[in-house]
Amino acid sequence: MINSPISKIRLEGRDFYVKRDDLIDPFLAGNKYRKLYTLLKTPSNKLSKIISYGGTQSNAMLAIAAMCKRKGWKFEYYTKPLSITQKTSNVGNYYHSINLGMKHIEIEEALYRDFISSLSLTIDTQTFIIDQGGAVEEAQKGLEVLAQEITQANVNVKSLATPSGTGTTALFLALSLPEFKVYTTPCVGDVKYLKEQMQALHKIPDNLVILQPSKKHHFAKPYPEFLEIYKKLLASGIEFDLLYAPGMWEALLAQTDEEVLYIHSGGVSGNESMLIRYEQKGFK
Template sequence: MKNLHKLYRLKNNITSLSSIQEYPLDGRLFYVKRDDLIDPYLSGNKYRKLYTLIHTPESRFNTIISYGGTQSNAMLAIAALCKTKGWRFEYYTKSLHIKENPNSNYAMARGLGMIHKELEEELYKDYISSLMLNLDEKSFVLHQGGADKSAKAGVEELAQEIRESGLHIRSLATPSGTGTTALYLALALPEYKIYTTPAIGDKSYLIQQMSALEKIPENLIVLECEKKYHFAKPYKEFIEIYQKLKKGGIEFDLVYAPKLWKMILEKTDEEILYIHSGGTTGNVSMLERYRYKGLISV
């Protein structure tokens, strides 16, 4: 946790949390904002989404509650934050059989003190809906993936860093689970085009998720594939994009990034600043799945 504490100490003395790197790919010039390098655990859009909680005094809460999948990047980030703050972290998932890979997000989150609670699938939705009921003042429920209005402040800080960078381009790209980062980035930067694509569900589901937070602005452009992709399922074209991107000198996550890179390569032609959303710790378990499916040999 040393790096996270260092991040807190340096916060008031720095103008930008991450650098911008030129990134040539397929004959085009892209730029990448290296939010993945902010912190080993709290990197990328997870730092931005958890910004308000990061700057919340330790005495304000004693318990943080969240829910989602067992390989969630948000789960690991929240576990790291709670470890630093001294808060109890309860995390709810549907019942599943979990392979204890010591390098997986789940194993690392457990190592940081996360208390995992499994729910039967038929009870899951109703129980999650009830979490907000009878909540005491020292507990806080963070919705799946950090989809919360409290994420706005951190994304606005990201927007300010982009403006102050002096970069000439006016098109950005960021992948979407809940769409929280893309939505608040588009609201904060109305003079920019913001490209995103749904990693979970289709375009209509993503719009529904974002609309629950704010009205969607016109500068937010949702790119959608003709082919239907299932969330976190291995695909040959995704591992090929991942390997191509890694050869270019930057590792991106295997769940969200490949689909968006596929879309911006196929459906755009301008220079784009890609916001690296981190999440590469989950690649260990994803690469195992690709090996198991025979899509990679090493």
């Protein structure tokens, strides 16, 4: 496990610390690296195939593809049908995942939910299923290692922040560091959905604070306010992803006032395709 450094930035007159998990690996970085810790430590001969599912903008998809390439495992990834544009694009997470050896399988939308529910009925002992976003109990070990690194860094803060898809990272980080306040905000769905995802893994601890977004944002849709935050962060010296980070930073700036250690989620490899979409929408 690589102990990532901590940087300090200034944003809108406030100081923030950033745990630089984005520097771990170009594709296998951020919270996905932490979530996949147990599998990364698994001997290559113990498994032969990984199966997962979700969207083709997914940072988890790319991280799993990179892990499987490293371990010599096959990787099958299931999605709803894609457009020709998505399939033929030569930028973004989907493109990189295919180049890393991912086998992509499309499932008709009407059949998708039932198909995903039945995946576990057909696997053998050499196959492991990773739920969408890397939401598996095995993720806890990697986040315990992250918690140890934060404690050992001895940064003079008592508040952490990390954005949430399924909430796995925020949940296990809060469980591992009860002496810290852990801020998160839903980037996929709303607060109710996020709580349901977390509670499927563990009871939500009292030190986990879910910040309500300023308005409903559709995941992966370009928003001018998100691009503005992205640019401000870039000017501060660090690039963050355009899918999760802007919503978290927006909530932190509006709803907190203390010094915070932000856990960089990685995912900046997806910015290439997202910035093209921003341009196509006329956002500069």
